[in-house]
Amino acid sequence: MTKLEELHTKENPFWCPGCGNFLILSALKNAVIKMNLNPSEVVVVSGIGCSAGLPHWIETYGFHSIHGRALPVATGIKLANHGLTVIVVSGDGDGYGIGLNHLIHSMRRNLDITFIGHNNQIYGLTLGQVSPTSSKGSKTVSTPNGSIEIPINPLALGLASGATFIGRGYAGNISQLTDLIVKGTEHKGFALIDVFQPCVTWNKVNTFDFFKQRVYDLQKENHNTSDLNASFSKVFEFGDKIPTGLFYQTQRETYSDDLPQLKEKPLVKHSLENDIKPLIEKYK
Ligand SMILES: Cc1ncc(C[n+]2csc(CCOP(=O)(O)OP(=O)(O)O)c2C)c(N)n1
Ligand code: SF4
Ligand SMILES: [Mg+2]
Numbered sequence: 001m002t003k004l005e006e007l008h009t010k011e012n013p014f015w016c017p018g019c020g021n022f023l024i025l026s027a028l029k030n031a032v033i034k035m036n037l038n039p040s041e042v043v044v045v046s047g048i049g050c051s052a053g054l055p056h057w058i059e060t061y062g063f064h065s066i067h068g069r070a071l072p073v074a075t076g077i078k079l080a081n082h083g084l085t086v087i088v089v090s091g092d093g094d095g096y097g098i099g100l101n102h103l104i105h106s107m108r109r110n111l112d113i114t115f116i117g118h119n120n121q122i123y124g125l126t127l128g129q130v131s132p133t134s135s136k137g138s139k140t141v142s143t144p145n146g147s148i149e150i151p152i153n154p155l156a157l158g159l160a161s162g163a164t165f166i167g168r169g170y171a172g173n174i175s176q177l178t179d180l181i182v183k184g185t186e187h188k189g190f191a192l193i194d195v196f197q198p199c200v201t202w203n204k205v206n207t208f209d210f211f212k213q214r215v216y217d218l219q220k221e222n223h224n225t226s227d228l229n230a231s232f233s234k235v236f237e238f239g240d241k242i243p244t245g246l247f248y249q250t251q252r253e254t255y256s257d258d259l260p261q262l263k264e265k266p267l268v269k270h271s272l273e274n275d276i277k278p279l280i281e282k283y284k
Contacts (some may be wrong), residue, residue, distance in 0.1 A: 006035050009061045014053060020171035020197035020208075021051055024118060027174045028087070029058060031181035042085045045074040047099060049091035050125045051118035051197070068099030071106045074113050081266045082256040086183060087114045092133040093123045096152050100132070106163040107190050109255040114184045114191045120199035121206050128202035138205065153248060154194045155235035159228065164189035166231065166248040170196045170215050172208050176244065183246065189254050196244075211242070218245035225249050243259055 007029045015021045032042060042060035046052035048067035055062025061084075065073045078086045088095075095103055095117050106113065122140060123129040129142035133154070137146040158166045166185040169177035177195060184191030196215070198208050200276045221243075224230050231248040256262045270276060 001036060001066065002033060004029060007032060007039060009057045009059055011056060013057045015020035015050060016201045018200040019050070020120065020195075020199070021054065021118060023056060023171040023174055024051075024169075024177065024195055024197060025054055027169070027171075027177040027181055028054075028089075028119045030174070030178040031185065032058075032060065034178065034182050035185060037085055040133070041083065043074075043077050044087050044089060045070045045077065046089045046236045047091070047094040048125070049094045049118075049123070050090040050199075051089055051092060051120075052125075054089045068094055068097070068102065069209065070094065071099060071113075071115070075106065075111055078111055079256065079259075079262070079267065082112065082262055085114075086112075087116065087181075087185065089116045089118060089228045091124070092117065092119045092121060092131045092154075093129075096154055096157075097132045100152075102156070103192075104161045105268055107158055107163040107192065110162060110164055110189045112182065112188055112190070112250060112254045112256060114187075115193065116181065117192070117194040118197045119154070119194050120150070120197045120203055122199050122203045124199045124202055135205070140202070153235060153238075154192065156232065158192040159232055159235065159248060162190075163192045163248075164250050164252060165193075166235075167191070167246045168195070168212050168244045169193055170244050171198060172196075172211060173215070173244065176217065180246065185206035187249065189252065200277075214240060214242045215244045215252055216241055218243040218247065223247075262282075 039060040044055040045063045047070040059269045074086050074088045121133045130147045132152045136150050141247045165184050167180045184193050196211050
């Protein structure tokens, strides 16, 4: 059984003191321990951004890829060896901006991947530009007069695109977030977990205090997580009260289930000599 300390790395994160990313990293480590996963069978994949540094600071396998492309890399890993647990960590600019098309297609394919969206409503790494989830009117270095666009709602997008597990966490509530990551990772299919992650340096509006005053636990209400319509109305609640927790969960075949080549065993376990040679011969 892996101990929590074994997931700690020698290097420390480069994040600003007080950044919400530290808490998401803790929740992820807690979740790996709670699920009793073997770290050598877990791959954490990221794109580019402050949040994207995370795979460097958890002792599992990791892949720090390029901006917006964490999901194509994760898809390749999952299809090559669907026995692995594949977790994507992505920023709002990375996952909901430049990489958004990959997110939509991954959700409709129902790849068995957990996607954790570090949603700080800003481009952190590049020093504070407006992001796809910044609220209308947000004053940032790139929108000094306030953003004129309405934000993307990742959860509504997930519901419309066929994600089979949709949750929202808040970095300031590690136990709820740990629970969501455990449930999302144990869920067979695509799990979208959007996380409010205060950026203490560049976002002076959506702070820990802002969320502390507003968030409430959806599971303490009478919300039916298998009701698509009820979930649709809940994901648009964003004002004095903001729900967190599990919004929606359903079951259908995953992408790997429907690929006959993967039925028997993961692709990497196929023998080149016996399983693939006949195919090569056929096309010679
Ligand atoms: C193709 C490409 N375009 C632009 C950039 C510059 N860039 C690096 S990180 C980033 C935005 C990161 O924002 P987000 O995904 O929200 O991550 P955060 O830093 O907030 O965690 C941008 C635009 C890049 N590295 N590659
Ligand atoms: S800039 Fe913001 S998101 Fe990036 S490390 Fe600092 S506090 Fe965190
Ligand atoms: Mg961001």
